[in-house]
Structures are given as C-alpha cells and as structure tokens.
Amino acid sequence: MIIIDGAEGEGGGQILRTALSLSLVTGQSFRIDNIRANRSKPGLMRQHLTAVEAACAIGGATVEGATIGASSLVFTPGRVKAGDYTFAVGTAGSTGLVLQAVLPALLQADGPSRLVLEGGTHAHAAPPFDFTADTLLPLLARLGPAVTARLVRPGFHPVGGGRVEVTVNPAPLRPVEFVERGALRGVRGRVLLSNLPANIAEREVAAARAVLDWPDDAWSVEDVPDGRGPGNILMLSAAFDQVTEVVSAVGRIGVRAEDIGRQTANRVAGYIASGAFAGPYLADQLLVPLALAGGGCFTTVRPTPHTLTAAGVIRRFLERDIRFDVREEGTHLVTVT
Structure with missing residues (x-):
C-alpha cells in the first residue's frame, strides 16, 4: 500500500484527486493522511468526498474513513467499468475537479x-467548464481518446445546481509533444452573468480592455437566465494553432469588479507573452495523461506548486521520470519518460 502525506507540497485537494486517478488505473491501494492540511478548512469537503464516491462507483473500489471533514482515508481499487454515471456534488463544489479524479481511468476503460x-x-x-471543453479535451483527443462535454446549465457559488454531460470514448494513450503552440488565431473576452446587475460585467470588461488591446467584437456579456446563482465569471481566451488557453476569474464578495478584470487580463497577457504551450492549470492536467501514455512533453510557464506536487504523486504510482528544465527564453520544458 502506498502511503501519502496530504500536507506535502501545496497540500491541497489535487493530491487526493491524482492519487484516486492513478490508484484506479494501476490497481494500487493507498492511504492518505493530513488531507488538505494546507487549506484554511482542512479535511474532506463536499466536492472531494464526491470525487472519492465517484472513484468508488466507476472502479468497484472500497474506502475507509471517507466522511466530511476527515483527514485520513484508505482507498482500495477494484476493476474500472465503463457505463452511465451521475454524480452530484450537492453544493457549488467544482464538477470539473470531480471529473479530473475519474477521467484518466475512464480513458482506458473497456468501453464508452x-x-x-x-x-x-x-x-x-x-477550472471552469469552458477550460475543460475548449482547452483540455481537444488535447486529450491528440493522445487518442475522444471526450466531449456539454454544458446543460451553469452553476455558481453558493447555490451550485449546474449540470454537465460528458461522453468518453476510450483509446490507447500515445505519447505526444506539446511544445509549439503556433500562431495566435483569435482572442475572446466573455462574461457570464446570473441574477446580478449588468454593471458588474461592464466594469470587469472595461478594466480588462484597459490592459488588452483586443478588438471590439472580441468582447461579449451573456446573461444566463437559467443559471443557478447569483454569480458571474470573466473568461479570457487566446486561441493558437495548437492550443486554446482560457484564463478566468469568478466574481466574489469583497473583490471589486475592476480588480477581477485587471488581474485576469494581466494573467492572459503574461501567458501570451511567454511563448509557452501550457498555462499553469493546463500543466497540472497534462501530467497524468502523459504519464499514463508512457511519455511526452510540453512547454509551460514557471511550474506552480500544484504542478510539482502532482509530479511527486505520479512518481509514487508509476515508474516515470518527470523533468522540469528551464529553456533559454524563460519557459520550462516538462518531460515525462
């Protein structure tokens, strides 16, 4: 059994999600202690418990100690089975992060x-739904499997209530190099607004436009009448030949709309200027598929503690060498062998 200290590295929920994924694929049991020890509210939250329950459902697994607030659990995988599954977080916890825990196993299941x-x-x-659909899934298709996602209904904090439908057609994973992103083909600034005053979106857009020299027709504000909320999100997309990056920020109480717009715009401007293929969140999510494929590489901006921690968990389950090398132009080349 693999023993994992959940306080290592960035000490958040990603350690648990990565361990669940790799346990299902490799058949190795694990125990994790100090779950989310570095968070303001440590232990299992609702979305993390849903990820554990989802892993148990698709993998015929058993778990000991999985309750809200638990700091330790033992997970014993069974056999992954393809099928139709419904998982409800029950709060505004992220559906994308639940998907992150089970998708790697379903990519190699015995059927759709x-x-x-x-x-x-x-x-x-x-990561918002749009990042999963526009950034991650097209790249997974280049590794072999075909995964599609449809947003049925948006859901925002604190109510949740969103709904996403995902289809997974598995295929053997093949190593791929994600190094050059190609030419910039288009940009887009988009605000989703649910049950909130329109001036919030207008202020976010105005602040972002003060940073980014994007054309008028790149910007849109969409009222979401069926979105559970109130809530809003600003999403800035840069579409290159080989990858589309989506940088986003959710509006929150106590954070000015102008700050949301300016900070998000600075982040996407930094990514565009970097020349890297993968932004920090995409770097996190490419590691596990490439490790399961047996190799591959990608360029990214400076690796985050999230990325470095995920690499450490992968090394516990798989015999993989993951290297982070700084390139002359300042990007990092991440190589899985």
Missing part, C-alpha cells in the same frame, strides 16, 4: 462511458 455531473460549473479556484 457517459457522465452527468451536477454542482458548480464555474467555481472559484477551479
């Missing part, structure tokens, strides 16, 4: 699967 995920689709500190 369909997932219905209910909860937060555009949540703080988590």
